[in-house]
Amino acid sequence: MRRLSLVVAAALLAFSTVSGAHAQQMRTFSKPNYGGTQRVFRDPLPDLQSSRPTTVGSVRLETEKWLICDGTNYSGDCLWVSRDVPSLPALGLSDTPGSIKPERVPLVRRHWGGRYPPSGDSLALFEKANYDGEWTEIKDNVDNFAVANLKSPGSLVLGDGTWRLCTGVDYSGRCLIVTGSAWDLHEIFPGRILSAQKLP
Secondary structure: OHHHHHHHHHHHHHHHHHHHHOOOEEEEEEEOOOEEEEEEEOOOEOOHHHHOOOOOOEEEEEEOEEEEEOOHHHOOOEEEEOOOEOOOHHHOOOOOOOEEEEEOOOOOOOOOOOOOOOOOOOEEEEEEOOOEEEEEEEOOOEOOOOOOOOOOOOEEEEOOOEEEEEEEHHHEEEEEEEOOOEOOHHHHOOOOOOEEEEEO
């Protein structure tokens, strides 16, 4: 009986180890539209090209969310991957990114304050992280948050579509492309957001 218990325990441990190994996973393709050489990533790589030069033309998200940045150590322009992306170059990003990392998705309640959440590809900008505080809906490009009386958001909700958020006015400076909601922008992308542009 004791031997059987040990066997069962070992099997459960092996299963949990395998499950843990696949808890965060992203599949990349060397060409746009999911063509070319494939690679699967499960761990953060702050200097991707030095470990093994990799071309990333498109991405399929398998679990969690991922951050892909042009520069090493998550610098330069970045892409917040919340769903499949058919072409990084079409978004203005390099197809030889310098760093990537997974982000576990926390269970965070959205505080809509009695208002209806925005629909479609509108962007809901919350003043605080974790979808807290006052929020503002934007439907079109905003080239200067100060002129539009908007504050740099702490989190955002996006159902559909793709937006570029930049640290400079007129979509300049360092930019983060978002394909879905982000619960803590300061953790993902340090710096004040001063403009937002809807991408086709």
